[in-house]
Amino acid sequence: MVASPVGVPVDLVVVGAPARPGWGTTLGRFIRRKPLGAAGGAITAIMLVTAVLAPWLQTHDPIATDATYTLGRPNAEHWLGTDHLGRDIYSRIVHGAWVSLLVGVGSTLMGSVLGGIIGLLSAYVGGKTDLITQRLLDILQGLPLLVLALVMSASLGPSVRNVIIAISIPIIPRAARVIRASVLSIREMQYIEAARALGVRHLRTAFRHILPNTVGPFIVLCTAQLGSAILVEATLSFLGLGIPEPYPSWGRMLSVSAAEYAQKAPHLVLFPGIAISLAVFGSNLLGDALRDTLDPRLRGSR
Amino acid sequence: MKSYVAQRLGIAILTLVGMSIVIFTLLRLAPGDIVDILFSTAGYVNESEKQAILKELGMDRPYWIQYLDWMRQILTGDLGKSYRYDVPAWEVIRPLVPVTIELAVLSIIVAVVLGVPTGVISAVRQDTTLDYVLRVLSLAGLSMPSFWLGMVIILGMVSWLGWIPPLTYVKPTENFRAHAIQFALPALAVGYRSSALIMRITRSSLLEVMREDYIRTAWAKGQAERVVIWHHALKNAILPVVTVIGIEFAFLIGGLVVTETVFNLPGVARFLVQAILWRDYPIVQNLVMFIAIVVILSNLFVDMLYGVLDPRVRYGG
Numbered sequence: 001m002v003a004s005p006v007g008v009p010v011d012l013v014v015v016g017a018p019a020r021p022g023w024g025t026t027l028g029r030f031i032r033r034k035p036l037g038a039a040g041g042a043i044t045a046i047m048l049v050t051a052v053l054a055p056w057l058q059t060h061d062p063i064a065t066d067a068t069y070t071l072g073r074p075n076a077e078h079w080l081g082t083d084h085l086g087r088d089i090y091s092r093i094v095h096g097a098w099v100s101l102l103v104g105v106g107s108t109l110m111g112s113v114l115g116g117i118i119g120l121l122s123a124y125v126g127g128k129t130d131l132i133t134q135r136l137l138d139i140l141q142g143l144p145l146l147v148l149a150l151v152m153s154a155s156l157g158p159s160v161r162n163v164i165i166a167i168s169i170p171i172i173p174r175a176a177r178v179i180r181a182s183v184l185s186i187r188e189m190q191y192i193e194a195a196r197a198l199g200v201r202h203l204r205t206a207f208r209h210i211l212p213n214t215v216g217p218f219i220v221l222c223t224a225q226l227g228s229a230i231l232v233e234a235t236l237s238f239l240g241l242g243i244p245e246p247y248p249s250w251g252r253m254l255s256v257s258a259a260e261y262a263q264k265a266p267h268l269v270l271f272p273g274i275a276i277s278l279a280v281f282g283s284n285l286l287g288d289a290l291r292d293t294l295d296p297r298l299r300g301s302r
Numbered sequence: 303m304k305s306y307v308a309q310r311l312g313i314a315i316l317t318l319v320g321m322s323i324v325i326f327t328l329l330r331l332a333p334g335d336i337v338d339i340l341f342s343t344a345g346y347v348n349e350s351e352k353q354a355i356l357k358e359l360g361m362d363r364p365y366w367i368q369y370l371d372w373m374r375q376i377l378t379g380d381l382g383k384s385y386r387y388d389v390p391a392w393e394v395i396r397p398l399v400p401v402t403i404e405l406a407v408l409s410i411i412v413a414v415v416l417g418v419p420t421g422v423i424s425a426v427r428q429d430t431t432l433d434y435v436l437r438v439l440s441l442a443g444l445s446m447p448s449f450w451l452g453m454v455i456i457l458g459m460v461s462w463l464g465w466i467p468p469l470t471y472v473k474p475t476e477n478f479r480a481h482a483i484q485f486a487l488p489a490l491a492v493g494y495r496s497s498a499l500i501m502r503i504t505r506s507s508l509l510e511v512m513r514e515d516y517i518r519t520a521w522a523k524g525q526a527e528r529v530v531i532w533h534h535a536l537k538n539a540i541l542p543v544v545t546v547i548g549i550e551f552a553f554l555i556g557g558l559v560v561t562e563t564v565f566n567l568p569g570v571a572r573f574l575v576q577a578i579l580w581r582d583y584p585i586v587q588n589l590v591m592f593i594a595i596v597v598i599l600s601n602l603f604v605d606m607l608y609g610v611l612d613p614r615v616r617y618g619g
Contacts, residue, residue: 036438135313139320142594144556147574151590154578155328227445234447235560239575254450266457273450281445288441 030293037289043282051098060088062095063246071265081267083253089267092248093275099249100279103164104230111168111229112222115175120214122176123183124206130180137173145170149232150241158244167232171225182217186210216294223287227280234276250276310605314598321594322376325587326369372587382584386577391584395570395592401471402569405492405562406554408485412493413500414547420497421504421543426531428509436501443498449560452491456564459487471568488565492557496550503546508539541612548604552597 031038050057059079066086074081080089122133140148152166186192187210195209236242237251245252253272261268356362360371375382381391417440424436459465474481511517512535520530555571562572570589577585 036434135316136320138313138317139324142317142321142597143590144553144593144597146556146559147590147593150559150575150578151325151328151586155331231445231447235449238447238449238560239563241575241578251447254453266461269450269453269457273447273454276450277442277446281442284441284445 030289034289034293036285037293040282040285040287040289043278044286047097047101047279047282050094051101054095054098057094058088058091060091062087062091062248064088071261071268073265074267080271081265083268084261084265087248089253089271092253093250093271095248096250096253096272096275097279099160099243099247100230100233100276103160103167103233103243104226104279104283106164107167107229107233108171108222108225110164111171112175112218112225114168115172115177116179116214116218118172119176119179119181120183120206120211123180124187124202124210126187133176137176140170141173141177143170145228146232146235149236150239153236153241158241160243160247163233163236163242166236167229171229174225175221178217178221179214182214183210186213220287220291220294223283223290227283227287230276230280230283307606310602314602317598318591318594322373322587322591323369325590326365326372329581329583329586330365372584376588376591381588384582384585386580386582386585391588394585395573395588398568398570398573401567402555402558402562402571405485405488405558405567405569406551408489409492409496409554409558410547410551412489413496413550415497416493417497417500418504418543421501422508422531422536424501425505425508425512426527437505440498440501443494446495447560448492448495448557449564451494452488452561452564455487455491471566484565484567488561488567492554492561495557496554499550500543500546504539504543507542508535511535511539514538541608544607544611545604548600548607552600555593555596 064087066082068086069078069082070084070086072078072082072086078088078090080093082088083092118133118137122130148170149166152169153163156162156166192205192209195205200209233242233249234251234254237249238255240252240255242251243249250272254269353362360368363371372382381395383389384391384394387394420436420440424433427433472480472484508531517530517535520534525534558569558571559575560571561567562569563575570592574586574589574593577589
């Protein structure tokens with residue numbers, strides 16, 4: 001029999017520990033307990049696949065215009081019809097998934113990571129630094145997300161990169177708040193005291209011992225913000241301050257006058273909006289379910 | 303209480319000063335200014351004329367002087383001149399304010415009327431089909447862009463009723479019925495979205511309160527369900543809901559930016575977008591400051607309201 005470093009036979013140690021459930025089991029349990037969340041996950045996954053496979057799923061070139069077939073009704077050739085320039089709406093929506101996801105995920109990750117680091121350091125250092133950081137974050141949070149993003153993207157100029165930056169900045173204070181709150185409670189735990197007593201340096205304590213324990217709130221935060229980031233992108237593009245032409249963006253596809261096209265081509269207004277709503281709906285459902293699962297404090301509150 | 307209010311006001315003013323610096327800096331980072339836009343529409347650039355206009359608008363001065371000038375104007379109540387319209391900024395903004403406030407108030411009313419009762423029903427019938435349906439409906443409200451919902455409403459009205467949204471704003475004194483319809487539709491679109499959040503908070507807050515001992519006592523006394531829920535439970539559950547309504551009111555303005563555009567209402571929010579596109583700095587910076595002040599004041603107001611609604615809340619330190 002092999003002995004472990006502490007002198008206990010290895011198989012004894014193993015028998016005591018419960019078997020870690022595999023990925024498949026965890027996923028199966030999630031689907032059974034949170035059917036709505038699973039549906040949200042499925043919608044998000046479909047969007048991801050559509051975004052990645054867009055060039056193969058398209059039936060037409062999404063930016064090719066066709067002056068002979070404008071405002072066309074949906075038919076076998078153009079599944080969702082054509083817009084006022086004769087561009088195929090189905091192909092544009094499929095490519096729009098990529099733009100929407102790129103901006104949504106990009107700005108959410110950027111804002112959450114920056115905000116998370118600020119929240120972590122602010123809570124860990126504490127005292128005056130924490131107080132001043134909180135006041136600075138108040139400044140960023142005092143404006144509606146959309147208004148700040150609007151001013152930001154106008155001042156940076158329209159491009160995919162700038163839209164990502166413009167949407168990520170308003171996310172920073174929200175992310176910092178969430179991570180700060182969770183670090184404040186972790187900081188007081190005994191294993192942190194133990195790590196400090198063993199002589200672990202501050203930065204290492206913060207990033208190695210505290211950070212991994214904020215992963216739950218962080219994932220919840222990201223899924224919750226993803227939906228609103230997609231919405232803000234659509235709104236900015238709708239107003240002409242977001243994704244520039246010729247990128248097919250769902251929001252930009254809607255920037256036609258509803259009253260003007262309502263009679264001739266209602267599909268112009270309907271389909272891109274359904275795409276936005278479905279994408280946001282999916283990530284909201286998933287976010288809600290993940291919050292219930294990963295954040296036990298909120299369990300039951302839904 | 304008094305020192306608490308003073309402290310909160312102090313922090314609010316510091317936050318506003320910080321915001322003014324952020325807004326001012328952001329707008330100066332923007333590529334191109336009003337003069338470029340004026341000349342690009344005219345189709346030619348005359349360097350000496352350009353300098354003359356810049357000088358007339360005070361844009362040739364160092365940024366920090368322009369900033370201090372703006373602060374002085376805010377303190378004296380003079381909001382400067384609109385670059386584009388060549389009239390005092392306040393004169394351009396003033397007629398827009400009532401439109402936006404009316405729309406915001408109507409939307410909040412729609413949101414509360416829709417959100418609170420559905421939240422209560424959803425909590426009382428927890429985990430039934432009705433609860434699931436209401437929750438999915440409310441989440442759908444959070445997922446739809448309110449401007450798109452507005453477009454779909456217009457679309458429906460046009461194709462089924464032959465109603466075409468008026469292209470110009472109708473004053474309530476001119477034609478009250480037309481005015482009411484003009485405002486009811488955008489208020490519905492924006493209110494539905496906000497109701498989703500109110501419904502979710504009402505539901506979770508009520509669920510928490512329903513587990514408390516005094517509610518069990520009320521049931522045990524044989525009180526009717528209606529009395530227990532609407533009288534005993536909701537009284538305590540409504541507090542977080544009030545906070546959300548306060549926050550929503552402030553954030554509504556964000557949603558109005560596009561809704562006013564879609565419905566062609568001459569409000570503050572639609573004008574903000576146009577002013578940004580025109581790089582009309584005095585208008586943009588004053589409008590954004592106006593929004594910031596509304597947000598901060600409504601947060602403060604909600605906190606104060608807490609003390610009135612819940613005598614247990616004491617302000618201090």
